[in-house]
Amino acid sequence: xxxxxMIPLIARIRSIREVTFDTLMFEVAIEKDGKEVPFSYLPGxxxxxxxxxxxxxxxxxxxxxxRPGLVEFAVREVGLVTEAMHNxxxxxxxxxxxxxxxxxxxxxxxxxxxxxxxxxIGLAPLRGxxxxxxxxxxxxxxxxxxxxxxxxxxxxxxxxFDTWKAAPDTRVHLTIDAPAAGWNGSVGxxxxxxxxxxxxxxxxxxxxxxxxIMIKYVLEDLAAAGYRDEDVITTLEMKMKCxxxxxxxxxxxxxxxxxxxxxxxxxxxxxxxxxx
Amino acid sequence: xxxxxxxxxxxxxxxxxxISDKLEVIAPLPSGDKGAVELRRFxxxxxxxxxxxxPMLPLKxxxxxxxxxxxxxxxxxxxTTVTASTPITRxxxxxxxxxxxxxxxALIDEVFLREPVDExxxxxxxxxxxxxxxxxxQGPECFCASVGIDPVRPGGADVVMIxxxxxxxxxxxxxxxxxxxxxxxxxxxxxxxxxxxTARSFTSTSRSDVDLSAPAGGWSAVWESEAWEDASARCxxxxxxxxxxxTCHCFDVHDERHGNGGERFRKWDSCMAVNFTMMAxxxxxxxQHRARxxxxxxHKLVYFPENHGAVACVGCGRCAVACPNRTGIGEVAxxxxxxxxxxNE
Numbered sequence: 143x144x145x146x147x148m149i150p151l152i153a154r155i156r157s158i159r160e161v162t163f164d165t166l167m168f169e170v171a172i173e174k175d176g177k178e179v180p181f182s183y184l185p186g187x188x189x190x191x192x193x194x195x196x197x198x199x200x201x202x203x204x205x206x207x208x209r210p211g212l213v214e215f216a217v218r219e220v221g222l223v224t225e226a227m228h229n230x231x232x233x234x235x236x237x238x239x240x241x242x243x244x245x246x247x248x249x250x251x252x253x254x255x256x257x258x259x260x261x262x263i264g265l266a267p268l269r270g271x272x273x274x275x276x277x278x279x280x281x282x283x284x285x286x287x288x289x290x291x292x293x294x295x296x297x298x299x300x301x302x303f304d305t306w307k308a309a310p311d312t313r314v315h316l317t318i319d320a321p322a323a324g325w326n327g328s329v330g331x332x333x334x335x336x337x338x339x340x341x342x343x344x345x346x347x348x349x350x351x352x353x354x355i356m357i358k359y360v361l362e363d364l365a366a367a368g369y370r371d372e373d374v375i376t377t378l379e380m381k382m383k384c385x386x387x388x389x390x391x392x393x394x395x396x397x398x399x400x401x402x403x404x405x406x407x408x409x410x411x412x413x414x415x416x417x418x
Numbered sequence: 419x420x421x422x423x424x425x426x427x428x429x430x431x432x433x434x435x436x437i438s439d440k441l442e443v444i445a446p447l448p449s450g451d452k453g454a455v456e457l458r459r460f461x462x463x464x465x466x467x468x469x470x471x472x473p474m475l476p477l478k479x480x481x482x483x484x485x486x487x488x489x490x491x492x493x494x495x496x497x498t499t500v501t502a503s504t505p506i507t508r509x510x511x512x513x514x515x516x517x518x519x520x521x522x523x524a525l526i527d528e529v530f531l532r533e534p535v536d537e538x539x540x541x542x543x544x545x546x547x548x549x550x551x552x553x554x555x556q557g558p559e560c561f562c563a564s565v566g567i568d569p570v571r572p573g574g575a576d577v578v579m580i581x582x583x584x585x586x587x588x589x590x591x592x593x594x595x596x597x598x599x600x601x602x603x604x605x606x607x608x609x610x611x612x613x614x615x616t617a618r619s620f621t622s623t624s625r626s627d628v629d630l631s632a633p634a635g636g637w638s639a640v641w642e643s644e645a646w647e648d649a650s651a652r653c654x655x656x657x658x659x660x661x662x663x664x665t666c667h668c669f670d671v672h673d674e675r676h677g678n679g680g681e682r683f684r685k686w687d688s689c690m691a692v693n694f695t696m697m698a699x700x701x702x703x704x705x706q707h708r709a710r711x712x713x714x715x716x717h718k719l720v721y722f723p724e725n726h727g728a729v730a731c732v733g734c735g736r737c738a739v740a741c742p743n744r745t746g747i748g749e750v751a752x753x754x755x756x757x758x759x760x761x762n763e
Contacts, residue, residue: 147534148488148671148684149502176497194491194498195675198682199698221698233496354701381695381703383671386534389687390668391695393717395637396724415637417703417713 147386150192150237151179156212157232161298164219165263166228167204169212172238181241183207185248185271186377186405189240190385191215193226200382200400202267203241204299208277216266216298242385243404246271246349246375254347255283259360261332261352262291265298267377267404268351273302276309285309286341290317290332290356294325315339333359343369350376354418361408371409378418379404394418419571419578419589422599423606424613426585433605434513435462440601441547442510444480446473457512468514469581472556476664476734477519478526480512481542485685488538488671492679503681505538506545511598514551514579517572518562518734522664524574528726529667547594550575555623559735561748564628567732570620580617582609587617628748630729632720633755640720641712645754650711652743657690659737659745660714665730668694689713715750 153170161167172181183189183203192198199221205214219228227236248271256275260268275282287306291297297316307314317328317335328335332352348369350360357376364374378399381392387401395414397403411418425433434443438460446467449456454474455467487503527543530536553560553569562569571578576595579586587609590599609617633639660666670687674680687694690711695704704710722730731747738746 147536148538148682149500152498152500192673192682194493194500194682195673195680197673198671224698235496235498237498237500380697384669384684386536387532388529388536388667389670389684390689390717391670391687393713393721396721415641417709 147239148384150190150198150239153191153213153236153238154178155230155232155234155236158230161216162296165216165298166219167214167216168227168230168236169214170236170238171212173235180210181213183213183241184245185274186246186267187241187243188267188379188382188385188404189213189215189238189242191217191223191227192237193223193230194237196226197223198237198239198383199223200242200379200385202270202377202379202404204266204269206270206273206277208274216263216269218263239385243400244402246377246405248274251275251347252281253283253345255345256285257341257346257348258285258287258289259332259336259348259350259352260287260289261356262296263298264350264352264356265289267379268349269299269302271349272306276306276312279310283311283345285312286315286339287313288315288317288332288335288339290319290330290335292319294318294322331359332356333363336360336363337367340367343367343373346373348374350374351379371412372407374408376406376408376411377404378406380418419591420596421609421614421617422588422590422602424582424585424609425579425588425602425605425607428584429605430466430468430513431464433602434460434466436604437511437601438462442506442508443513444510445513446471449474457515460513466514468551470556472516472734472736473519474736475662476522476736477512477515478522478664478667480510480546481523481539482526482530482667482669482686485683486538488682488684490679490681494678503538505541509545509547510542511547511549513549515548515575516553516556516734517550517567517569517575518553518560518732519664520548520550520572520574521562521567521732522734525665525722525726525728525730525732526667547576547598548574549577549579549595549598552578552580552620553622553624554581554620557735557739559739559746560623560733561625561628561735562733563622563624563626564748565630565729565731565733569622569624580620582613582616587613589617624733628733628751629755630719630731630748630751631755632723632751636724637716637720640716640754643754645750645756646708646712646715648753649715649745649750650708652745653690653707653711654742655690655692655707655710656742657688658740658742660688660690661686662736662740664732664734664736665718689717715747715754718747719751719754
C-alpha cells in the first residue's frame with residue numbers, strides 16, 4: 143500500500159495487446175520517484191488505474207504473481223477513463239494504487255479440484271488465478287475451465303487456451319452463444335455447458351466470474367448440482383471508487399466490496415442483501 | 419477532568435485572538451445576517467456566536483472538507499510528477515464544538531482511521547484540539563441523550579466550557595486540553611462557589627426517548643419493510659440529510675486538467691443521488707428511489723452497528739430540520755419496527 147493511500151504511483155506502459163475489439167491488455171512496470179519498484183499481489187486483487195486529468199477506475203489484475211515482472215491489466219472500453227486508456231501508447235504512464243482487495247483464498251484452495259467458470263471479460267480476474275494454479279500444478283487437483291463469449295472473436299486471452307489445454311489434468315471447455323462460421327467448439331450459454339458437463343462437487347471448488355445474468359444461473363445450477371455455498375467463489379468487482387473502504391459506494395449490507403472482497407464465497411454473499 | 423478556572427464571556431474574543439497567533443482557531447461565527455452560524459476560521463475582531471444556535475453544517479466539515487484536493491500533477495514528455503496536497507499547515511483548535519458533532523468524529527474515525535489509514539484525515543484529527551461547549555440542548559430536534567452521548571462533557575473533547583452566568587467554567591480533560599489550558603491562563607480567574615455549583619449541576623434538555631434500535635434478525639428482518647415505501651414516497655431525494663449529517667462521510671473522486679497539469683480532488687457525495695452507484699457501463703445496482711432511501715437508513719441503523727457496535731446517528735436532529743418534509747430518523751426507525759411487528763402478526 144502506498145504511504146499516502148490516495149496518492150498513486152506511476153504505471154509505465156511497456157506494451158499493449160489487443161484482447162478483443164473493445165478490450166486491450168496493458169503490460170505495465172510500476173515506478174516510484176522515477177525508479178522501477180516491485181509490485182507484489184495475489185490472484186484476484188485489483189488496482190485503481192488512472193489517467194491523470196481524466197479519472198480513476200478499479201481494474202482487476204490479470205497477470206499472476208508467480209511470474210514476476212510486468213503487471214497486466216485487461217481494460218474494456220466502457221466509459222471516459224477506459225476510453226482515455228485506449229488512446230494511450232507504450233511509454234505513456236498511468237497512475238496506479240494497489241494492490242487492493244482480498245484476492246482468492248489460494249491457500250485454502252490447495253488440494254482441491256477446481257472448476258473455473260467465466261463469461262466474456264469475466265475471464266480477466268480468473269486468468270491470473272488459472273495461471274497461478276497451473277504454475278503450482280502439483281498443489282491442486284483436476285482443473286476444468288468453462289469459458290464462453292457471445293462470438294469467437296469475443297473470447298478473451300485466446301492465446302492462453304492451447305497452453306492451458308496442454309497442462310496436466312486440465313480441460314478447457316469453450317463455448318459461444320450462437321453458431322458462427324469456422325467455429326467447431328460448443329454452442330450455448332455458459333450455464334448450459336455447466337449443466338451438460340455436470341462435474342460433481344466432491345472435492346471440487348467452483349470459481350465463477352462473468353455478467354450478472356450468467357452468475358445468477360450458474361449459482362443456481364451449482365446449488366442444484368449439490369455444491370455447498372462455501373465451495374462456490376465469485377468476484378464482484380463493482381461499484382467501487384476509492385478502493386480502500388472509505389467512499390461508501392460499494393457498501394452492500396455490512397460489507398465493502400473493495401476491502402471485504404472483491405472475492406466472496408457464496409456463503410458470505412448470502413449474508414448480505416443482493417444489491418449486486 | 420480538572421476545573422482550571424472561570425472565563426468571562428466578554429474575554430472570549432480576546433483570548434481567541436491571542437491564540438490565533440499560535441494556532442489556527444476555528445469557532446462558530448455568524449453566517450449571513452439571518453442568525454445562522456457556521457464553523458470557520460476565526461480572525462481577530464470577529465464576534466463568536468457561541469451559544470444557542472447549532473452550526474448549519476457539522477464539525478465534520480473541518481476534518482472532511484466538502485471539496486478537498488488530494489494531489490496536483492504536472493506532465494512533461496512522458497513523465498508525470500504527482501505532488502500530494504498538504505491537508506493543513508498549522509495546528510488547530512476548535513472552540514464551541516457540540517457533543518453530538520464530537521461524538522460523530524469517533525464514528526467517522528472507525529472508517530477513516532482503519533487500515534489503510536486516510537492520512538489527510540488523520541493529520542487533521544491529530545493536529546486539532548477540540549474545545550466543547552457544554553450543551554443544554556439547542557432545540558426540540560435534539561436527541562443525543564437517546565444515543566448515549568453526554569452533551570455536557572462529551573467523550574472526545576479535550577477541553578469543556580460549561581456556561582455559567584456571564585461566562586464559562588473551563589475544564590481540561592486530555593493532555594492536549596491541558597496544553598491549550600496554559601494558553602487560556604491569562605483570561606482565567608478562580609471560580610466562585612456558586613459558579614462551581616452551577617457547572618456541576620449543568621444539565622441538558624436533549625430528548626432521551628428516541629429509539630433507533632433495529633429489530634433482532636439484522637437487515638433481512640426489515641429488508642422488505644413498508645417503512646422504505648413510506649419514507650421514499652415523501653422523500654424528494656434532495657440529499658440534504660446527507661449534507662447536514664455529522665456522520666455521513668461518502669465521497670466521490672474527480673480529476674481536473676489545467677494545461678499540462680491538473681489535480682485530483684474528492685467531494686462529498688450522497689447515497690441519495692441516483693448516480694452514486696451508477697457504473698461506467700450504465701448498470702446501476704440500486705436504481706430505485708426506495709432502495710436508496712433504504713440504504714441510507716439501513717447503513718445508519720443496521721450495517722454500521724453490525725460493523726462498529728454503534729448506530730451512525732448522534733441525535734443532532736439536523737436532518738429533520740433541513741428535510742423539506744421534516745422526516746427525522748427516529749420516526750423512520752419507529753416505522754421500520756412498527757411495520758415489522760405488523761407483518762409478524
